[in-house]
Amino acid sequence: MERTHPANIFVCECITQALFRLMKRKPYHEITVTDIVREAGVSRNSFYRNYQSIQEIITQFLEQKTSEWWNEFITCPDRHPHVISEMFCHFLNMKEEIDILYHAGLSYLLMEHIIRCGKLSQTGEIKNTYQTAFMSGGLCGIVNEWIVQGMKESPEKMEQIFSKQ
Structure with missing residues (x-):
């Protein structure tokens, strides 16, 4: 079954929500596939049809x-012209999940994600330049510190800070 099939999308959402609920209650390294499928109300087969590991749930x-x-951002006719502040808004919208990841010691997954996204061009091609690596690394540092400090500064303020680097 493809991940675009409505039933499969629903199963993946159930599994993802179950993992985040479990991570609120117990340490990540103690969570098993059995815990997740019980919490999600799905079968082990459903888990392994969609994921190879628990970590893959988070990366997906x-x-x-x-x-x-990104799709909403690029198709919005009156979008904010500053992609960096919009990106910080995006992170604010995921604050609960990001806090859970940081509490579980999984902040590196968000940083790896930012770096992967930085290497993708708008056409989906991989860019492999030193400038891209530099910008992605700087963005990771700023995003990480912002999260650690409690996401207190506005997305617009964070764009100003990033732009000065």
Whole structure:
């Protein structure tokens, strides 16, 4: 079954929500596939049809949320011209999940995601330049510090800070 099939999308959402609920209650490294499928109310087969590991649930969640945000951003006729502040808005919209990841010691998954996204061009091609690596690394540092400090500064303020780097 493809991940675009409505039933499969629903199963993936159930699994993702179950993992985040479990991560609120117990340490990530203690969560098992059995815990997740019980919490989600799905079968082990459903899990393994969609994921190879528990970590993959998180990476796919980040990819999906970013893809949804980006598609909305580029198609909005009156979008904000500053992609950096819009990106910080995107992270604010995922604050609960990001807080859970940081509490679980999984901040590196968000940083890896940012770097992967930085290497993709608008056409989906991989860019492999030093400038891209530099910008992605700087963005990771600023995003990480912003999250650690409690996401207090506005997205517009964060864009100003990033632009000065």
